[in-house]
Amino acid sequence: MPNISVYALGRRVGMCVANVTVNPNQAAMLGYGAEILLGSAFKVAVLFLIASLLRVVFEVSVLLLVSGLLRTLSGGAHCSAYYRCLVTSVLIFTSLGYMIQIMFPSLQRLPGLILAGVIMLSFYIYWRYAPQAPLNKPLKSKSTEDRFRKLTLISALLLSIVCIIVGPGYLISWIIAFGLLWQAFTLAPLGHLFIKKLDILLSLSSWKGGEAKC
Amino acid sequence: MLKLISRLLFSGLATVLTVVAMTNMEATSLFMMYEPEPPKGN
Numbered sequence: 001m002p003n004i005s006v007y008a009l010g011r012r013v014g015m016c017v018a019n020v021t022v023n024p025n026q027a028a029m030l031g032y033g034a035e036i037l038l039g040s041a042f043k044v045a046v047l048f049l050i051a052s053l054l055r056v057v058f059e060v061s062v063l064l065l066v067s068g069l070l071r072t073l074s075g076g077a078h079c080s081a082y083y084r085c086l087v088t089s090v091l092i093f094t095s096l097g098y099m100i101q102i103m104f105p106s107l108q109r110l111p112g113l114i115l116a117g118v119i120m121l122s123f124y125i126y127w128r129y130a131p132q133a134p135l136n137k138p139l140k141s142k143s144t145e146d147r148f149r150k151l152t153l154i155s156a157l158l159l160s161i162v163c164i165i166v167g168p169g170y171l172i173s174w175i176i177a178f179g180l181l182w183q184a185f186t187l188a189p190l191g192h193l194f195i196k197k198l199d200i201l202l203s204l205s206s207w208k209g210g211e212a213k214c
Numbered sequence: 215m216l217k218l219i220s221r222l223l224f225s226g227l228a229t230v231l232t233v234v235a236m237t238n239m240e241a242t243s244l245f246m247m248y249e250p251e252p253p254k255g256n
Contacts, residue, residue, distance in 0.1 A: 007250065017231060020224040026232070028253035033231030035250050036238050075242035078249050085248030133242045134249040148242055 006042070006082045010035025043086050050094050059097030059175055066159060066179030074130035074152040076186035077195035084202040088195065096182060100174055108169050115168040118177045119160040125184035126156045132187055156180060 014031025018024050044064075051060035079085040100107070131148035133139045139148065159176050166173045185191040239252055 010250075014231065017224055017228050020221070021228045023228070026228065029235050030228055030231045032238075032250060032253050033233070033235035037231065037234050039248070039250070071243050072241045078243070082248050082250075131242050136249060137239065137242075137252055139242065 006039040047090050056097035060093050062175040063093050063179045066176050067183040070183040075132040077192045079199045084199050088198050104171050107174050112168050122180040122184040125188050129187040
C-alpha cells in the first residue's frame with residue numbers, strides 16, 4: 001500500500017509545500033523533513049495511547065527521553081521499514097515500562113550495587129560500540145565520529161550519576177537505568193540480532209525482513 | 215490578504231521541515247528505530 005505509507009505522505013507534503021512556496025528544488029528535502037516529522041508524531045501518538053491504556057505513561061516518557069537522547073548520539077540497530085519500527089518501538093517501550101512498574105516493589109529492595117552493575121554494563125557497551133550510523137547516512141568524518149562518541153559517553157555518564165545519586169529506592173532510577181541498558185543493547189551484536197529477528201517476524205507480506213545494516 | 219497569509223504559513227512550514235531534515239542528517243540516528251532514505255545529493 002505505497003499510497004498510504006509515511007514515505008509517500010511525506011513526499012506529498014514536501015511537494016505541496018515546495019510548490020506553494022515556489023521552491024520546487026527543495027521538494028526532496030522538505031519531503032524528507034515531513035516524513036520524519038509525520039512518522040515521529042504518529043509513532044509518539046500510538047506509543048502514548050497504548051502507554052496510557054496500560055497506565056505506564058510516566059515510565060514510557062522517561063524511557064523515551066533517556067533512550068531517545070542517547071540514540072540520537074550513539075545510533076543503533078534499525079528496522080527495515082517504518083511500520084516494523086513502529087510495532088517494535090511500541091512493543092519494547094510499553095513492555096519495558098510495564099515490567100519496571102510491576103517489578104519496582106522488588107527492585108527497590110535491591111542493594112545499590114545491582115543498580116550500579118546495570119549502569120556499568122550499559123556504560124561498557126557504549127564505550128565499546130558507540131557510535132553507529134546507518135548505512136544510508138554514514139558519519140562524514142573521523143572527527144564527527146569522535147564527537148558523537150564523546151557526547152554519548154558524557155550523556156550516559158551524567159544519567160548514570162543521576163541514577164546513583166537518587167538511589168535504588170526510587171522508580172526513576174530504575175527507569176533511567178533500564179533506558180540506558182536498552183539503548184546500549186541496540187548497539188551490541190546481540191541487540192542487532194534481536195532487532196533483525198523481530199524485523200523478520202514482522203515482515204508479514206514477504207518474510208524477507210532483514211534489519212537495516214548499520 | 216488570504217494568499218499572503220497562506221504563503222507565510224507555508225514558508226514557516228517549509229522552514230520547520232528544512233530544519234528537521236537538516237538536524238536529522240547531522241545526527242547519527244532518529245530517536246527511534248527506522249532511518250528514512252535521505253534526499254540524494256546531500
